[in-house]
Amino acid sequence: MAQATVSAFERSRRRLYVPFLVPAVLLYLVFVIGPTVAAVWISFHRWDGVTEMQWNGLGNYTALLDDPTFRTALINTLLILVVAGVAIFVISFVLTMIVREMRWRSFVRSVLFFPHVVSAIVLSIIWGFLFQHNGVVNTILDRLFGAEPIAWLNADNLFTMILIGTVWLSTGLYVTIIMAGVDRIPPYFYDEALLAGANAVQRLRHVTLPLSWDVISVAAIFWTISSLKIFEFIYAFGGTTNDLPPPAVWNSALFVYGESFGGRSPSYLFGYASASAVLMLALFAVLIVILRRVLRRESLEY
Amino acid sequence: MQVRIRLPHRRVTALVAVLTLGLATASCGSDETGGESGEEFTYWSMWQESEPQAKVLAQAIDTFEQDTGITVNVEWQGRDNITKLLAALRTDDVPDLVDQQYFTISNAIVGNDQFIDLTDVLDQQIPGEELTVGDALTDKYDMFTTTDDGAHFLVPYEVIGYSIWYDAAAMPAVAQNPPTTWDDFAAVLAESKAAGRNPLALDGDIAGYAEYWTATALVRTLGAGGFHDLVADEDAAGWDSPETREALTAIAELAANDYFIPGYDSSKFPAIQTKWAQGEADFLYMGSWAPTETGEFAAPEFEYRSFNFPSFGGDESLPASVIGFAVPKPADQAEAASEFIAYFMNADRLGQISSTANNLTPRADIDVPDQLADVNALVQSQELSMITDGVLGDFSDFDKKVFQPLNLRLMTGEITAEEFIAEITTAQQDYWAQQR
Structure with a gap:
């Protein structure tokens, strides 16, 4: 729009943007951009949080790559992203397809959403009760099949249980998002597909997926970001009041905590912890850019 | 003593670092200047208010306030009080008194020289008694409470x-x-x-x-x-x-x-x-x-x-550990905090850690709960080693x-x-x- 044609009303409306925008920008600068920049700066130092920082160049980063605990945390983070992510989306689609044709679907939807509403800490405590040695699950298995107790929570199985727990916690949210996308698809596409003899999988592939693609790609990005931030479920499920979970189940968020404030006798390695956080931020930024390119499609109008 | 000048921009860095690591709630305002009633100090406790040790300490704080006119601003922070202390050390909002297990304190504030040497407290007379804090505690627990240079960073009240x-x-x-x-x-x-x-x-x-x-x-x-x-x-x-x-x-x-x-x-x-x-x-x-x-x-x-x-x-x-009081270096009211430490070491008050909270104290002259008789005998008879x-x-x-x-x-x-x-x-x- 040419400058000359801007009305007085339009001009004053534009001026009004500034007071609305400034507080948000300031808050964002102080609480998000600032700390991120500080973390990058701290990551080049050795720092116990109190005394002078000592310049360490890329020392923290090279040490991270040699640290088996960090490599485990990195692998665990990627496992959560990929394995739990695939499971969440597959289950979400299956549930969407089933619930779409159910009678009390808004009620079912609420039930599915429920785990996402309840605090992850509470759920992790419940999971502890369910799966510990003489917990509910082993008791039921014993009553029904006379099975020996299964060590769900021992060192070998703990991470698998965390993956399952993460899927269970998160699926409700993605079912809800995907279902909202699917609900917008006019029913006559499905009627048409049915008349053409399409089965459920074909309907998914030729109707549901293409017509809800924008919603799915947003959900995928959303999952990528939130998977990096998963913390409290692992912390509370794997650890105790004063103790961190075993390092074998740490993800990158727990690694940051474990190397800074976490545990009975914290490590206070703030430079090292910041370096790991920065490295993960960089890795996930790249992942998200790639993901956005891969998921990009012409958006369909209907 | 080296005087460290804390520049504002470093405080910002510290604050920002804390936020980065996801502990925005770490620092808690407490050091209000009360003013007219005179002296006061701030105590960040490792106990939560419902714990028996907190009740014992709260009772001692009440009588201390009555006896001395010094106000104690106590915050029952729980076990991460020292983590919060570490975050607060680069601000103006530092507590004057903290408590924790010896290794949690030493890990946080000894290596970086952020503690006040409490050797003077050991020479103070215990209010209501004829002996000093050092006499009452003996040197049995020095292995936990002193640095390599012999400075006392901790005065123990529970063993x-x-x-x-x-x-x-x-x-x-x-x-x-x-x-x-x-x-x-x-x-x-x-x-x-x-x-x-x-x-x-x-x-x-x-x-x-x-x-x-x-x-x-x-x-x-x-x-x-x-x-x-x-x-x-x-x-x-x-x-x-x-x-x-x-x-x-x-x-x-x-x-x-x-x-x-x-x-x-x-x-x-x-x-x-x-x-x-x-x-x-x-x-x-x-x-x-x-x-x-x-x-x-x-x-x-x-x-x-x-x-x-x-x-x-x-x-x-006997593997052992102690819980005790420490005073962070930037504390403004170290004197008042030290006075409270000596006050709490009185056999009647410290004895509550044994009789009410059912734990061992560092004073050998305090009766122990029956359940702890065996372990107390070991504490008294054996050399101690660190857990x-x-x-x-x-x-x-x-x-x-x-x-x-x-x-x-x-x-x-x-x-x-x-x-x-x-x-x-x-x-x-x-x-x-x-x-x-």
């Missing part, structure tokens, strides 16, 4: 002794003749197993509890400080020795013989110690808080007794990332003592190489 607990009502034979050597102990365990009982309880999800076993066994064969030295060695050369092998083999056999109660590796604390209190396992190696923590689950006739971790022929020290030989405090990062996970594999029978030695030697060399 923790670690011993092997059992129910004397259920095991009168053990009560009559508690095992003193590892061979005796192994025989008792074998007997218990043969009788179809579960000899040992351990909440294996707390890696630190599992570590007590191995660390103490190593102290027994190497002497106090021996485990600490092993870990401090960048070449990790000491692990392959007959002494470590003896200790580690003894620990590995506990798992190999299935002495631990089933589920010890796959339960949630406090499930296993609760089972022990309910008589489902015979022995529990735990700090002197064991009776208070398990009491509500134990049968009325349960008789708490305990004995020292068995000897391998040499060391017979985990000080490794948890001095090498916390190594401990939680390298030693504890490997130890858990040893104690669940996943690896043998030989495999443990091979793995920890490499892992420790790598760890120290990476630190350089």
Whole structure:
């Protein structure tokens, strides 16, 4: 729009943007951009949080790559992203397809959403009760099949249980998002597909997926970001009041905590912890850019 | 004394760093200038308000305020009070008094010289008594509370002794003749197993509890400080020795013989110690808080007794720890805080830690609860050693990332003592190489 044609009303409306925008920008600068920049700066130092920082160049980063605990945390983070992510989306689609044709679907939807509403800490405590040695699950298995107790929570199985727990916690949210996308698809596409003899999988592939693609790609990005931030479920499920979970189940968020404030006798390695956080931020930024390119499609109008 | 000028921009950096690490709520405003009533100081307590120790301290604070006119701004912060202190050290909002286990304090504020030397407090007379704080405490606990240079960074008010607990009502034979050597102990365990009982309880999800076993066994064969030295060695050369092998083999056999109660590796604390209190396992190696923590689950006739971790022929020290007061260096009201420390050391007030909170105190002249009679006798008669030989405090990062996970594999029978030695030697060399 040419400058000359801007009305007085339009001009004053534009001026009004500034007071609305400034507080948000300031808050964002102080609480998000600032700390991120500080973390990058701290990551080049050795720092116990109190005394002078000592310049360490890329020392923290090279040490991270040699640290088996960090490599485990990195692998665990990627496992959560990929394995739990695939499971969440597959289950979400299956549930969407089933619930779409159910009678009390808004009620079912609420039930599915429920785990996402309840605090992850509470759920992790419940999971502890369910799966510990003489917990509910082993008791039921014993009553029904006379099975020996299964060590769900021992060192070998703990991470698998965390993956399952993460899927269970998160699926409700993605079912809800995907279902909202699917609900917008006019029913006559499905009627048409049915008349053409399409089965459920074909309907998914030729109707549901293409017509809800924008919603799915947003959900995928959303999952990528939130998977990096998963913390409290692992912390509370794997650890105790004063103790961190075993390092074998740490993800990158727990690694940051474990190397800074976490545990009975914290490590206070703030430079090292910041370096790991920065490295993960960089890795996930790249992942998200790639993901956005891969998921990009012409958006369909209907 | 070096005067450090704290520049505002560094405070911002510190604040920002805290926020970055996701602890935006870490610093709590408290240091309001009260003004007219005169002196006051701020105390960040490790206890939560509902805990018995908090009630004892709160009562002492009340009378202290009446007796001295000094106001105490107490915040019952719980166990992460020192973490919050660390975040606050670069701000103007620093408490004048904190308390915690000695290694938590030393790990946070000793190496970086952020404490006030409390040697003067030891020379203060205890209000209401004819003796000084130092006289009352003796030097028994100096090993926990002083730096290498002899500065006192802590004044202890609670002592923790670690011993092997059992129910004397259920095991009168053990009560009559508690095992003193590892061979005796192994025989008792074998007997218990043969009788179809579960000899040992351990909440294996707390890696630190599992570590007590191995660390103490190593102290027994190497002497106090021996485990600490092993870990401090960048070449990790000491692990392959007959002494470590003896200790580690003894620990590995506990798992190999299935002495631990089933589920010890796959339960949630406090499930296993609760089972022990309910008589489902015979022995529990735990700090002197064991009776208070398990009491509500134990049968009325349960008789708490305990004995020292068995000897391998040499060391017979009692693994111990202390909880005490410390004053951070930037504290404005260090004087008032010191006055309260001396005030609390009075036998009547400190005695409440024993009579009300059921714990041991550092004053030998205070009566102890019946349940703690055995462990108190050990505290008085034995040399003390640091629990985990000080490794948890001095090498916390190594401990939680390298030693504890490997130890858990040893104690669940996943690896043998030989495999443990091979793995920890490499892992420790790598760890120290990476630190350089």
